[in-house]
Amino acid sequence: MMTVQSIYDLGLKMAIASDPRGKTVVRDELRRYKESYEKMSGEEKKYFDKEYFKNPYSDSRILNNPKPNQPIKRMFAGIDADEDELLLADRLGNIDLVMSHHPHGIALADLPEVMNVQVEIMHQAGVPVHVAENLLHTRMAEVNRGVLPINDHKTVDVARLLNMAYMSTHTFTDNMVASFFGDLIKKHQKKLYYVSDVLDLLMTIPEYQVAKQQKSGPCLYTGSPKRRCGRIVCTEMTGGTNGAKEMFAQLSHAGVGTVIGMHMKEDHRKVAEEHHLNVVIAGHISSDSIGMNLLLDAIEKKGVAVIPVGGLIRVKRYGQRR
Ligand SMILES: [Fe+2]
Ligand SMILES: [Fe+2]
Incomplete structure (x- = not known):
């Protein structure tokens, strides 16, 4: 039997296991959150989100859990599960939990914090850590100014009034797709010579394949299919949202040839192009679906029926080795 809490705990466990930074870095980060809490004044402690003691992913949270002991038999899972999906779940009457990949409420308000994950990812890709940190922190401040004005508790209010369990699993499952890609590239490394091989x-x-039928399949944003792909990195898969566009110069200088991402803004694409990178955009909703599917398989195997909504392309990988 699974509850909202045990589903969340399973997601957290899998997110840490697939964190591109490795378990030791995650453990150190959790320790640092605890240490900074201990040093806070009583007034500051009041506002600290203690969930950070065990979960370093600020954008993955239980947002409403009105019946903590209720077994979850059927759940909605969506890339975007918002007011509409919450109302639909209520109307159907037999849905115990709504899970949204994209965050809402406190999970959205605190999203910039999780971008710290990208510092280590860039460092692993060959960017000196002080450069990665400097560029990222400037961008995090920008993202913070972007999310601050959003009325991000509106959706959570709907969940509360409907008495519906609700959670966001953003970086939880983005870590899983990042790790999925890391393994995939490693496994096929020898066969990847041209950019077209990556596609x-x-x-x-x-x-x-489903995304391509829906006319949103993988595509090339810069570069050419017949260019050599060089060293491939998946720097645009996890860590909250798009990082700093200035990072592309650093990646190119570090010897990266091809960047695989879920999506990319136009001004970022232009900078990547200026620095001669090949940018393969796998697709936003389809890539988010891969991460969600990896978690949903584990949940379904424990006896919960999963109903895909909100754009999720549900593919099951039961019993298959990745
Ligand atoms: Fe995502
Ligand atoms: Fe996304």
Whole structure:
């Protein structure tokens, strides 16, 4: 039997296991949150989100849990599960939990914090850590100014009034897709010579086959299919949202040839192009679906029926080795 809490705990466990920074870095980060809490004044402690003691992913939270002991038999899972999906779940009457990949409420308000994950990812890709940190922190401040004016508790209010359990699993499952890609690239490394080989590899993944039928399949944002892909990194898969566009110069200088991402803003694309990178955009909703599917398989195996909504392309990988 699974409850909202045990589903959340399973997501957290899998997110830490697939964190691109590795378990030791995550453990150190959790320790630092605890230490900074201990040093806070009583007034500051009142406002500290103690969830950070065990969960470093600010954008993945239980947002409403009115019946903590209720077994979850059927759940909605969406890339975007908002007011509409909450109302639909209530109307159907047999849905115990609504899970949204994209965050709401406190999970959205605190999203910039999780971008710290990207510092280590860039460092691993070859960018000196002080440069990665400097560029990222400027961008985090920008993202923070972007999310602050959003009325991000509106959706949570609907969940509360409907008495519906509600959670966001953003970086939880983005870590899973990042790790999925890391393994995939490593496994096929020898066969990846041209950029077109990378695109062909993506097209072996069922979520991208469905996306292509929906006319949103993988595509090339800069570069050319017949160019050599060089060193491939998946720096645009997890860590909250798009990082700093100035990072592309650093990645190119560090010897990266191809960047795989879920989505990319136009001004970022232009900078990547200026610095001669190949940018393969796998697709936003389809890539988010891969991460969600990895978690949903584990939940479903524990006896919960999962109903895909909100754009989720549901593909099951039961019993398959990745
Ligand atoms: Fe995502
Ligand atoms: Fe997304």
